[in-house]
Amino acid sequence: MRQLILSAMLTCCASAAMAHTVWLEPEGKGDFQVKFGGHAGKLETYQPEKIKRIEAVDKQGKKLAVKQDIAADGVRLHVDGAPALISMHFDNGIHTKPATGPSVEKPMNEVPGATRATYAVKYHKTVVDWAPLVTKTLGQPFEVVPLSAQQPTADQPFRVRVLQDGKPAAGVKLGHGEEGTATDPVTDADGVAAFVPKKGFNRLWAGKRIPVTGNPKYTELSYEYSFGFDAK
Structure with a gap:
């Protein structure tokens, strides 16, 4: 019984720790404005230096110019032309758990007594205008790819494939926004699962944690993905 309770606590903590998309x-x-979900559902200002890559393309796949404006309340983007898809890569750093106290944003080898650390990497797509190109992979190390170029309909299953290093990733949960439940869909052996969107703007969440050995800086790699789109 003690082992079951501990396992449930660890699962709960892992889910909460990953809810920072x-x-x-x-x-x-x-x-567009860059949003970052923090603890207890509160929004936090995202650090602009953690944004590593931004790309926008139109329906024909032509790259569009993107301008970043950094303000006190966060980062805003302006895309020239008519974007169909915007993709981003964020490096959220290494977060180490000391022997006592809360986690700190430092590599494990710089925190005395630490034995656990997570390297958090995040990716994102926003579909602005549905077109065939949204079903193509971008080559992101962890990626969510729609299987249809048709705009999703609210309350109707919408199938996506999750890829890790370009290969189907099985056993990955899909959630709404930053909220996960025990009944969330899970990807099959082909990396496919059906997500049921709500009317209006949706944020599909996917995440995976990977144990890492032999690295002095961290013991775990955390991938998180947010996929933004409107459902009609």
């Missing part, structure tokens, strides 16, 4: 919210034609 980054996404884009539309603010107008070609304008």
